Amino acid sequence: MSNQEKNPKLLTKKHVARLERERRQVTIVRTVAIAMIVVVAGLIGYGLLDINYLQLQKPAVEVNGEKISIKQFQERVQLQRVNLVNIYQQYQFYQQTFGMDMSQQLQQISYYLQSPEAVGQLVIDQLIDEALIRQEAEKRGITVSDEEVEKAIREAYNFFPDGTPTPTITPTPFEYPTLTSEQLTLYPHTPTPTTAPTSTPEPTFTPDPSATATPTETPAGRPTPTFVPEDIPPTATPYTLEGFQTQYTDTVERFKGYGVSEATLRDVYRNNLLRQKLQEALAADLPTSEEQVWARHILVNSEGEAVAIIQLLRNGSDFARLAKEFSKDTGSGAQGGDLGWFGRGVMVAEFENAAFSQPVGEIGEPVKTQFGYHIIQVLDRQKLPLTPDQLERNRENAFTEWLNAAKNAAQITTYDTWKQHIPPMPDFQPIPQ
DSSP: OOHHHHSOOOOOHHHHHHHHHHHHHHHHHHHHHHHHHHHHHHHHHHHHHIIIIIHHHSEEEEETTEEEEHHHHHHHHHHHHHHHHHHHHHHHHHHHHHOEEOHHHHHHHHHHHTOHHHHHHHHHHHHHHHHHHHHHHHHHTOOOOHHHHHHHHHHHTTOOTTOOOOOOOOOOOOOOOOOOHHHHHHSOOOOOOOOOOSSOOOOOOOOOSOTTOEEOOOOTTOOOOOOOOOOOOSSOOOOOHHHHHHHHHHHHHHHHHTTOOHHHHHHHHHHHHHHHHHHHHHHTTSOSEEEEEEEEEEEESSHHHHHHHHHHHHTTOOHHHHHHHHOSOHHHHTTTTEEEEEOTTSSOHHHHHHHHHSOTTOBOOOEEETTEEEEEEEEEEEEEEOOHHHHHHHHHHHHHHHHHHHHHHSOEEEOGGGGGOOOOOSOOOOOOO
16 A cells, blocks of 8 residues: 555645635536526527517507507418419419400509518508598497308308398389470470391300400400300209318418418408498488489580570570581480480589579570580489489498598508518419410
């Protein structure tokens, strides 16, 4: 056995102090290293949290205190892009199948899909409109229930569990007043000559899948497609609840792949229903009839011509004959100058003011407009019911006027940060025309 083993080295206080100091240093280094790892991990985690959550909760736009988040904006952009891609593909199908010139529509959609800010601005405008509609609906006590949303979704998929509804058309009574003896004197009936047709026209069929589409000529040698209907089954194939749910679930899953939640899809239906209900509320007080005028006119270039024709009329010349002979307005001139019935806002202001103020039956003084000089005779003036088209046009105009006024009065703040969060999906590659 060695002497060292027989005499072990004793630890002095100096040795103990040094060991303690080294232990503390190791502990400090370990603590600092762990702290740095925690800090780095925390920064990375916060960065991910900020990118994936916190930034998405920031507002893209604020309307009267109602904030619409970046996340909501992103989902609606993706939904808008999906719709635009679908429409683009549909127009391509029309062009390739029916030979229609859809280049203008395809170019417009392509512009939006390749211009992220253009789509983003379109969605921002939609979100502002929807917020104003929601706020006005709340003021008026207009609501949309979950059941109404579900019903709208089912109808969009042509699923009617209670049977396909049959639209009930209630015709609007619309009768123009019969001619009085005075009007018969002013506007004598002229029989329209009837000529025998020289040939029997052949019926033609032009498919029109899109109102804006313009058919192109079929090139020579190219066969015209023949539409052969399939055999119609004796009874309609039932669309079951299970079938609807499967189709709806598939649609929801597809949209989820683009980052669009089911809640966002349902909100779109809800907002559309609110819009419809608000339109109906705004139209409730609109008039269903208006003062209208039945008039005829002769349009000439100069005041001298107008004065000369007025003198002929006052001397007993026939208005209809002079209109056919002298009127620059060949459309009404062929009808003896007859313009039919019209309300306010149809004619230019000078013509309208004269027609609505001139006594019935009289030949007025020449009226100058941008088109020339008019000789006007009012045949009748009465309050008449509006046509369905006029009622619908007034309904749309009332809603548009309200929306524009609401925008002007609202406190709207748009944050430019939305431009940094425009999703590019779904991707789009235009096919060369």
